[in-house]
Amino acid sequence: MNLKRVILIALSLLCFTGSVYSKSEPVKVVVSSKILRIGDVLKVKVSSSSRVKKTSIGFTNRHFKLFKTHKKKERYVAYIAAARKIKAKTYPLKVYVTFKNGEKFEQTIPIKVVRPKFKEGKVSLSKKKNKLSKSNKRLVNEGQIISKAYKRKTYKRYFHGKFIRPAKGRISSEFGKVRVYNNSYRRSHAGVDIANKEGTLVGTSNGGMVVYSDFLPIHGHTVIVDHGRGIVSIYNHLSKRMVKKKERVKKGQPIGKIGQTGVATGPHLHWGISVQNVRIDPLYLTRVGL
Ligand SMILES: [Zn+2]
Known part of the structure; x- marks a missing residue:
C-alpha cells in the first residue's frame, strides 16, 4: 500500500x-x-x-x-x-x-x-410599602415566579406585527430609569409605567397565552402573557384581573384594569417585556416589528 x-x-x-x-x-x-x-x-x-x-x-x-x-x-x-x-x-x-x-x-x-443614557429619579414609599419593597424573602419569591414565566421558550408564535401600548395614559417612568427609593437603595426600571385613572382598561400588547394570573404582595395583581418564541409580557399593579391562566388572548384584548395594588405610589400599569429572560424596552416593540 x-x-x-x-x-x-x-x-x-x-x-x-x-x-x-x-x-x-x-x-x-x-x-x-x-x-x-x-x-x-x-x-x-x-x-x-x-x-x-x-x-x-x-x-x-x-x-x-x-x-x-x-x-x-x-x-x-x-x-x-x-x-x-x-x-x-x-x-x-x-x-x-x-x-x-x-x-x-x-x-x-x-x-x-x-448603553443609552438612562434617567434617574427618586421614589418615596411609605414605611409599610418600603418594608415590603425591601423584603428579600418576598422579592426572591416573586422574582422566581416571574423569571420562571420569562424563561419560557414556546415554539409557537402567537404574536403578529408590532406590539401595542396596553393602556392609554402618560408614561410616568421609562425603561432603564434608575430609581432611588427613600434615598437609600437603587433599582433600574425593568419596564415602562403608564399612569392613568384606576379602572382604565389594560389590553394585552400582542396575541398570546396567559401563563400567570394571580396576586403578588409587591407586584400586585399580575397577568403574564407568553407570546411565543421567547417573548413574554407582564402587567402589574392591576386593580382587577380579567383573564385566567391558559387563556388564549388576542392583541388588545382586555386582560385587566389599572390599579395600585402591591408596592405602587399611585394608579399605574407596570408593563414589562422579556426576550428569553432578558428585560427589554416594551416601547421598542411598538416601533419595530419582529
Ligand atoms: Zn414600573
Missing part, C-alpha cells in the same frame, strides 16, 4: 466517523444589526441546506434558543437582547449548529452593545 492510498483511506474514515469539524458547511447567518442598544432586540436568522440536529446561540454569557420557522426547511430565528447590567462594549455572538451527520459549524459575529 503506498502512502497516497493510506492517506485516502484515512481521509474517508475521518468523513464517516462524523466527528470532523467543518467551517465550510453551508450555513447562512443573518443579523438585523451589528449594533445592539440595551433595551432593543436583535433578530438572528440561521438557515442551512444540510439537515440540522441542534442549534444554539451564545451571547454575553447567555444561551439563546433558535426557533425553527419552517417545517421542511432548515430555517431558524432567535431574538437576542442585552441585559441592563452589562457593560457597553463589543461582544461575540456565537452561532452553533450541529448537523444530523454529526458535523459541526460555528460562526462568530461581533456585536457592539450600546
Whole structure:
C-alpha cells in the first residue's frame, strides 16, 4: 500500500466517523444589526441546506434558543437582547449548529452593545410599602415566579406585527430609569409605567397565552402573557384581573384594569417585556416589528 492510498483511506474514515469539524458547511447567518442598544432586540436568522440536529446561540454569557420557522426547511430565528447590567462594549455572538451527520459549524459575529443614557429619579414609599419593597424573602419569591414565566421558550408564535401600548395614559417612568427609593437603595426600571385613572382598561400588547394570573404582595395583581418564541409580557399593579391562566388572548384584548395594588405610589400599569429572560424596552416593540 503506498502512502497516497493510506492517506485516502484515512481521509474517508475521518468523513464517516462524523466527528470532523467543518467551517465550510453551508450555513447562512443573518443579523438585523451589528449594533445592539440595551433595551432593543436583535433578530438572528440561521438557515442551512444540510439537515440540522441542534442549534444554539451564545451571547454575553447567555444561551439563546433558535426557533425553527419552517417545517421542511432548515430555517431558524432567535431574538437576542442585552441585559441592563452589562457593560457597553463589543461582544461575540456565537452561532452553533450541529448537523444530523454529526458535523459541526460555528460562526462568530461581533456585536457592539450600546448603553443609552438612562434617567434617574427618586421614589418615596411609605414605611409599610418600603418594608415590603425591601423584603428579600418576598422579592426572591416573586422574582422566581416571574423569571420562571420569562424563561419560557414556546415554539409557537402567537404574536403578529408590532406590539401595542396596553393602556392609554402618560408614561410616568421609562425603561432603564434608575430609581432611588427613600434615598437609600437603587433599582433600574425593568419596564415602562403608564399612569392613568384606576379602572382604565389594560389590553394585552400582542396575541398570546396567559401563563400567570394571580396576586403578588409587591407586584400586585399580575397577568403574564407568553407570546411565543421567547417573548413574554407582564402587567402589574392591576386593580382587577380579567383573564385566567391558559387563556388564549388576542392583541388588545382586555386582560385587566389599572390599579395600585402591591408596592405602587399611585394608579399605574407596570408593563414589562422579556426576550428569553432578558428585560427589554416594551416601547421598542411598538416601533419595530419582529
Ligand atoms: Zn414600573
